[in-house]
Amino acid sequence: MRAMFEIRGLSKRFGGLQAVKAVDFDLAEGEVVGLLGPNGSGKTTVMNLISGVFPANGGSIRLGGRRLDGLPAHRIAKEGVSRTFQLVRLAPSLSVRQNVLLSLSFGARPVSGREAERRADEALSRVGLEGVGDARVPDLNYIDQKRVELARAVATRPRLLLLDEWLAGLNPTELRAAIALVGSLRDDGATILLVEHIMEAVRALCPRSIVMRAGEKIADGPTAEVLNDRRVVEAYLGGAAHV
Incomplete structure (x- = not known):
């Protein structure tokens, strides 16, 4: 096989x-x-x-x-194919949810609007960040910034x-x-x-x-x-x- x-x-x-x-x-x-x-x-x-x-x-x-x-x-x-990097690469001017939404425009099956927001929140929940979509990236600690990057990677369902x-x-x-x-x-x-x-x-x-x-x-x-x-x-x- x-x-x-x-x-x-x-x-x-x-x-x-x-x-x-x-x-x-x-x-x-x-x-x-x-x-x-x-x-x-x-x-x-x-x-x-x-x-x-x-x-x-x-x-x-x-x-x-x-x-x-x-x-x-x-x-x-x-x-x-989706990935994370050695150094966290997030957009600090965007909210946590907006960072994940960016990735959903580039996956195998791009989504937008309410479906994209639902998928972003689902990915954030998946990595232990339920309810923090409106937070600012600079306000997160290091591991939670890593979680956002992982959420961005898994949101596309690679x-x-x-x-x-x-x-x-x-x-x-x-x-x-x-x-x-x-x-x-x-x-x-x-x-x-x-x-x-x-x-x-x-x-x-x-x-x-x-x-x-x-x-x-x-x-x-x-x-x-x-x-x-x-x-x-x-x-x-x-x-x-x-x-």
């Missing part, structure tokens, strides 16, 4: 730097997969290639059999959700709540590719993990096995096995 999402030979150069080198992997529908690796390994570049921030120099990206590589970001969003270090910068209490929230999306059948450095979250959320080093994929398999792979331990986890 064909995978829901496929990458084959994905490559990206920035001048003389080969940031991504012929990377291959698949995702099945409903899978939550961790994309791991040390800083500079190419993880976020892969996310940017999938979402159309950068064009690829080689290889292919397919979602449901349709080619995404070569499409601009807004067309990729309409094909059903086929593939890309989470780029969405859990970063949270205190232990916030982290537990955030893991539970992403877990609830997983339990609802979302297909998620998750870039993350917090191993507690990776173990809790990702049955499978892919590891990159210097632009190359070096491991792909069950998370418990991958985290004890000698190459991964040497490249990413500081040389201590059984982490």
Whole structure:
């Protein structure tokens, strides 16, 4: 059976730097997969290639059999890819609800008017922000701003959700709540590719993990096995096995 999402030979150069080198992997529908690796390994570049921030120099990206590589970001969003970023990217001059409404203009099935407002409020409720649609973004704390960004991503009901270090910068209490929230999306059948450095979250959320080093994929398999792979331990986890 064909995978829901496929990458084959994905490559990206920035001048003389080969940031991504012929990377291959698949995702099945409903899978939550961790994309791991040390800083500079190419993880976020892969996310940017999938979402159309950068064009690829080689290889292919397919979602449901349709080619995404070569499409601009807004067309990729309409094909059903949604994402968050390492740094929260919200419009501070707009209300919380208006930030989510923006995304609903670019999804696979754009909506407007009262239906869009209903969908925006539904997404905010889904991430634990029920009743705060009229609030100003600058008045929210950090985790709630992250929740708004996640609401904006899930409001479009994407086929593939890309989470780029969405859990970063949270205190232990916030982290537990955030893991539970992403877990609830997983339990609802979302297909998620998750870039993350917090191993507690990776173990809790990702049955499978892919590891990159210097632009190359070096491991792909069950998370418990991958985290004890000698190459991964040497490249990413500081040389201590059984982490």
